[in-house]
Amino acid sequence: MTQPIETLRTATGIDPADTDWWRDAVIYQIYPRSYSDSNGDGIGDLPGIVSRLGHLARLGVDAVWLSPFYPSPQRDGGYDVADYRDVDPQFGTLADADALIEMAHGHGIRIIVDLVPNHCSWDHPAFRAALAAAPGSPERALFHFRDGRGEHGELPPNDWQSMFEGPAWTRVTEADGTPGQWYLHLFDTSQPDWNWADERVRDDFRTTLRFWLDRGVDGFRVDVCDALVKADGLPDWPHATHGVVTPIDGRMPPMWDQEGIHEIFRDWREVLDEYEGTRILCAEAWLPPERTARIVRPGEMHQAFNFAYLEQAWDAGDIRTTIETSLAANDAVGAPTTWVLSNHDVMRHASRYGYDGRVDLEAGVGRDDPQPDRPLGLRRARAATALMLALPGSVYLYQGEELGLPDVTDLPDDKRQDPVWERSGHAIRGRDGSRVPLPWEPGEPSFGFSSVPAADTWLPQPEYYGEYAVALQDGDPLSTLSLYREALVLRRALGLGDGELEWVPGSPEGVIAFRRGRIEVLANVSGAEVRLPAGSEILLASDGDREPGRSVGRDTTVWFTPGE
Template sequence: MTARPDSLTTTRSGAKDEWWRSAVIYQVYPRSFADADGDGTGDLAGITARLDHVARLGVDAVWLSPFYPSPQRDGGYDVADYRDVDPRFGTLSDADDLIRTAHDLGLRIIVDLVPNHCSSDHADFQAALAAAPGSPERARFHFRDGRGDDGVAPPNDWTSMFEGPAWTRVVEPDGRPGQWYLHLFDSSQPDWNWDEPSVRADFEQTLRFWLDRGVDGFRVDVCDAIIKAPGLPDWPHRTKGVVEPVDGVMPPMWDQDGIHEVFTSWRSVLDEYEGERILCAEAWLAPERAARIVRPGEMHQAFNFRYLEQLWDAGDLRRTIDESLAANDAVGAPTTWVLSNHDVMRHASRYGYDGPVELESGVGVDDPQPDRTLGLRRARAATTLMLALPGSAYLYQGEELGLPEVTDLPDAARQDPVWERSGRTIRGRDGCRVPLPWTAEGPSFGFGSSESTWLPQPAYFGEFSVEAQEADEGSTLALYRRLLALRREHRLGAGDLGWEPSSDGVLVIRRPGVRVIANVTASSVALPDGRVLVASGPLEPGVLPADTTVWLEVVE
């Protein structure tokens, strides 16, 4: 167990510090952050060695994507053991060192919890395969007899989020075709059956295991899918992106009422521990549905994917900001804001397109390419707007460097399971997961000592490296540091938001001590007088260029 410094547990008055209401949290994807042992794959020791970079940014916490034992068929979200570290990433001792170092730097640590499904390599699923239909071992998963003659058809019509059917038939121990098991994602990721008390008890043990080691919370993967509708009824509709009701009915695999009982029990576990340990929900739900998850006594935060999905359009942005704040204010919870993560096209690239893009489908070298210059300009403006909003914000590793989506990955290098499951028609999420560049030159641009990395880096990555940007006051890295320092100075994570009148395509927001003006148009507009605190791009006197956001000082 690691020690927790007092500064991370209580305020000076002794009251609990609800840090999560205004925190900026930085996501680390362990395979792609930093490689300490030179095997081309990131690891925990590499993260620990580079945590000073994260601390210097000015964030409050680090969220680690899964580092658990896994066959890595879905980037670690196929967990084979929830209470250990994959040897590729290190050891439990390395995890303890990382948590301790983070706390020494004033950073909290949030780890991934993956409760909807596990790896087919998990000991419990292997036991279920070896057991008979109707056994306690199979009851921990969704095993069902098939439909039709000899059960040759799946039990229902559900489809996988990774394309294809959501059911796979097993071969029974006697060699005959047998039952089917449910997997909302890859066939190597069987869904747990949360109607089974033993599953609930086991996950509470996992929570305690990591809380005892000093983690500050959990980002809960696909949390809205853990409870399925009774009887697993057919659902002939597709669910991609934010999930909403169809004819007033929620899909039977998403956002069922039973999830709230589970979340309440988890919250009670976390509340037993010293300090403010948190739960953040990954639920692709509309703001009013997501707000139900963060009611008092349930989770602390829920990702705001409606905001992530928005086009670079002033009207849509304002509408989503208002709806998000209203939905969460109604239940006394903070709103979160996010623009990029390990599952979607980096916003420095998707803003390089005019019009909607498929967030998780990826881009290949033969596909229409984003305008990299336009995308980065808009991305910097979007981040400058986002970090002025009240609530909590999430950043994805590399966005502080302005990293674009890698759109020229060789198809032979792709590892996202959707690539094969879609018949090689959907390239998937690998383009946002390419290992980070730390130096302008050298093996793997400073990612590690190996010349090659688990996903190949493009030749241009060195120009986006930390080293290349350190001395450049106009770099994206410098912008992020400035924004985060000002956000903290002006306490912009708390307080109210007010809109001021503006021309079409321009957003003007009043925050404590700051006036935020975002020009979401293709033309320059007049810039009011005032001392500029920070701007997302170069300014000329009295002019706010297209796709630029500025913070002006307001003397209260």
């Protein structure tokens, strides 16, 4: 039996000479509104994150990605940015951001911030100026303003649909009170798309990059990066564009993955390469692996989220195929593959694995819908995480998954804030269930989310969240938190983020088995029990059972060294 592994992080400070840190990094996403509240207003903030850096250091992550904390009316959870170079007062100040960067670096944790370049808020000064200006003006040229179709311009300029349901166009009222032009918004009405064909937009975002790089950030996660360039003429596209976007009849949709995006990425890479150390770009692009790999070619972005992997159901054959396809696509361009199971836009994997088969990742679940099997979902989620952390490349974790947090699938509908809820006419509940504030202490007001008692958290926490609190799991060697801590320590000690993966031949149906150097990984997804070789030493087991000679049942992953 292996001895307990010391899980306290030993890194002290950032080594700028470690230029390859991103290739095998474990990066932890923080959704600031829901992480930790320092002032009792029920909303998470930057000082709250600072107060919890010890948790992240002990967890053993290499970097933190912060979802937007910029000034915003919060119609889309901060992804409607009104000022890219400041901090929203509800989250703190620029001084708080500077302190967070400095203190995280002191813990050996890098900071990655969100860049939202496809669209801004309708409160952004540039869009307000565009609304006040005349058709054809330089102010409107920063966005996609077009005359409408129909006899009186009463129809949208094309048939594009918003990712949040409904038309992707909204008509404005001109200064003289008459119905006027339409503006493009691939998301909410309050999020007008920038026109990246205008050099002023490119110049302004270069300024934004340097603003945060000068403050010491270590990179950017780039939101909706594959939508920046639209096809000339904005042609109609009568096809759905939700989920991973693939070509139809040999063509990509005119609003996604156009060739011109790569020029922008190369320009940004040159900016980042001006700075000491390696500052990285990570792409959010819902594309298949072979298209995503084009974004991480030399001289472009460093990483791209592997959404094909995130979308997989709990099925051994599909998971293995996606691993093979992902590694091959990224190896071809010399980039590491990333792995991710949850984020702020999708149902947490501890809940979606509580269903059999595929689920709609972004639709949300309400009180009257079929509910996930919570124990089954957690068992599978632990097994899926242990499998993922043994793969070569970089890993992204989402806050709370280290606690085994489920989605809040019984959130009251009158508390929902995701714009898709209203835009869909209450047909799609959306993503709020994955954004509920974290539980830190059992039994405390707001489960310790607020450092001082708050009347309400911005999204209500269910009573059962207390069962998942950090303090409750901290001393339990069988807890999900302990599993994550130990897995991250082992991953680093064994160098699992680097190197090759070798499939074990003859694996039974429903089982995934591969070698990583001297260890083997066996994930029994849905197969019959598999007995480990005699003399094997179990290093990690998703179900906590390290008994020598054990059999591995379904929904379980083990890391082990084979016997002689």
